[in-house]
Amino acid sequence: MxxxxxxxxxxxxxxxxxxxxxxxxxxxxxxxxxxxxxxxxxxxxxxxxxxKLDYIREDNGFVAIGAMTTLRELETNPLLRESFNSILSQAVSNIIGVQFRNGVTIGASVYSRYGFSDLLTALLVLDTEVELYHQGRMPLGEFLKRPCQKDILVQLRIKKSQRIAAFISFRKSASDFAVLNVAVSKLDDQWTIAVGARPGRAMIAERASRTLNKENLRAQDIEEAANIAADELSFGTNARGTADYRKALCRVLVKRGIREVILCKSN
Incomplete structure (x- = not known):
């Protein structure tokens, strides 16, 4: 304690x-x-x-989310449920339980850079910026790569667009942390694949994402991207799964994520 x-x-x-x-x-x-x-x-x-940092609102082409906003507010907010195929609502809806989500804040979740975070994985495939009091505004990916230093996360800013996105996670039980989670998004012909709970911090699979940047994807293209994602990222072992198990699971979840995005587009 x-x-x-x-x-x-x-x-x-x-x-x-x-x-x-x-x-x-x-x-x-x-x-x-x-x-x-x-x-x-x-x-x-x-x-x-x-x-007064508990808000979700539109702001000059962005969705602004205050640092004191809770996971539950992220899950139920109408604006977010209507944006990006509701990926953020989906990403947090299975975290522990409603009582827990009513207490956990967005700022603490993102600033702490937890390796098991479902939220970070989903945010990485959107055009997400973090705004810090001292260091200012920067892309989420850049923030995650920087060494930790004392600052205050003020808000997240997500660019509004026609980006299509999907989030998938695999858990041993409904209330457990994910063994692995995957987010996939597409804007025009540009794809982004992120994998988290490796059990390391979520990362974008850069080479795998570039493999998909073409028109008229075939089944072998999806298979290739999934294999590249599993090969380019590192995986570790903990109580929830071995590195080899996570690597095999990555291939499966990436393929599912890509197909879900394609299906969303066709609808």
């Missing part, structure tokens, strides 16, 4: 950032769902609930 020695509820982002930097073990608090499983000692816990 973690301990907090002091609490702060700043009224401004500037104040929150100043408190965060004052001591090494000062920490931004989200839903604290996974923090509860740690033994971390926090000098000052910083609660962002006064900063």
């Amino acid at each position: 973690f301990t907090i020695l002091d609490m702060a509820q700043p009224d401004r982002l500037e104040e929150a950032y100043e408190i965060l930097l004052k001591r090494r073990n000062n920490t931004i608090l989200g839903g604290c769902a996974f923090l509860k499983m740690s033994k971390k000692q926090i000098r000052t816990g910083i609660d962002l609930s006064k900063l």
Whole structure:
């Protein structure tokens, strides 16, 4: 169980950032769902609930999602259910349970870069940007590659487009973390494939995605892309599955994801 020695509820982002930097073990608090499983000692816990960062709205061609928005709000929001084939709603709908999703925030989920995250995999195949208080705005993929440093994730921004997307995950039980998850999207003739819970952090299968960038895909093209994705990404072993099992599962889920996107387009 973690301990907090002091609490702060700043009224401004500037104040929150100043408190965060004052001591090494000062920490931004989200839903604290996974923090509860740690033994971390926090000098000052910083609660962002006064900063009005719980929103999902359209903003100049983007869908803006505030950092304090919960997974449950992401799941049920009408705007997101009507966008990108409802991929974000699908991606979070099987995470633990409704009570859990009512507490976990988007900011904490993305900023922590969890390897088991279903949400990161889905976000990677959309045109997603993260907006940080200090470092500013950048593509999600760039953020995930950067070394961790203290900052505050303010919001996500997803470019609105006609992108078609699909999310698939494989779980041993409905409430368990995924053994592997896959997201696939297509905009015009450009495809993107992302694989997460490897059990490492979600990554885009760059070579596999480029293989699909053509018109009139054939069955062998889909098969080739699935094989390339399984070969170019690395997989590990944990209690949920071996590396070899995940690699074989990757081929199956990537093919299903591609076919689902094709089917969506034909409809």
